[in-house]
Amino acid sequence: MNLRFLLKILIVLAAVNIDMLFAQNEPAFQIARVKYNGGGDWYNDPSEEVNLLKFVSEHTNIKAKADYIYVDLNSDDIFSYPFLFLTGHGNIVLSDNEVTRLRTYLENGGFLYVDDDYGLDKAFRREIKRVFPDKELVELPFSYGLYHCFFDFPAGPPKTHEHDGKAPQGFGIFLNEKLAVYYTYESNPSDGWADPEVHNDPPAKREEALKFGTNIVVWALSH
Numbered sequence: 001m002n003l004r005f006l007l008k009i010l011i012v013l014a015a016v017n018i019d020m021l022f023a024q025n026e027p028a029f030q031i032a033r034v035k036y037n038g039g040g041d042w043y044n045d046p047s048e049e050v051n052l053l054k055f056v057s058e059h060t061n062i063k064a065k066a067d068y069i070y071v072d073l074n075s076d077d078i079f080s081y082p083f084l085f086l087t088g089h090g091n092i093v094l095s096d097n098e099v100t101r102l103r104t105y106l107e108n109g110g111f112l113y114v115d116d117d118y119g120l121d122k123a124f125r126r127e128i129k130r131v132f133p134d135k136e137l138v139e140l141p142f143s144y145g146l147y148h149c150f151f152d153f154p155a156g157p158p159k160t161h162e163h164d165g166k167a168p169q170g171f172g173i174f175l176n177e178k179l180a181v182y183y184t185y186e187s188n189p190s191d192g193w194a195d196p197e198v199h200n201d202p203p204a205k206r207e208e209a210l211k212f213g214t215n216i217v218v219w220a221l222s223h
Helices: 003-015 047-059 076-080 096-107 121-131 189-193 203-222
Strands: 032-035 069-072 083-088 111-116 169-175 178-185
Touching (some): 032 076, 047 203, 076 096, 083 203, 096 111, 111 203, 121 178, 189 203
Parallel strands (some): 083 111, 111 178
Antiparallel strands (some): 169 178
């Protein structure tokens, strides 16, 4: 396991617990966007992580650095970040090496959040099955701790954008009882993190999405 990654995880986990979030020491928490091949727009709405990290800093004691950064799964840089974020509207194609490296990252304590920005579902399910052939994406019950760990979401993921008008769902892949991959479908909270003029979401809808994103961060760092 990459020592730099291990030290960062230990710093974060020592600084955060579920009841009280203590200020983190350097390095500050960051989210890294996953760059992928296949034609999907992995790079869309770069203000999303910036605004979420600002919100997290303002409403918790997690020390976050509100920058947009991205990583290539072929790079050792992935092991510098305990939280990866993947989104987009289209196809995802991972090389065999990227599949292996993502599996290694997740098996050693890393966390991946995936948000279907509309049109990502089929490709993501295909590629994550290559990462974990023996694992299934399971829908999380509304009672699951992620939905209540900081802000309360008694009905699970919020419905930020309509998409096909289906009920929003949150799925997970667990490794040794730890949530390693979290996937939101027909929900799209990350669009609500973007600058207001990007999607013209009302303030209440954006705040709801940012609160939900905060829960994801808190859960990932405290578990």
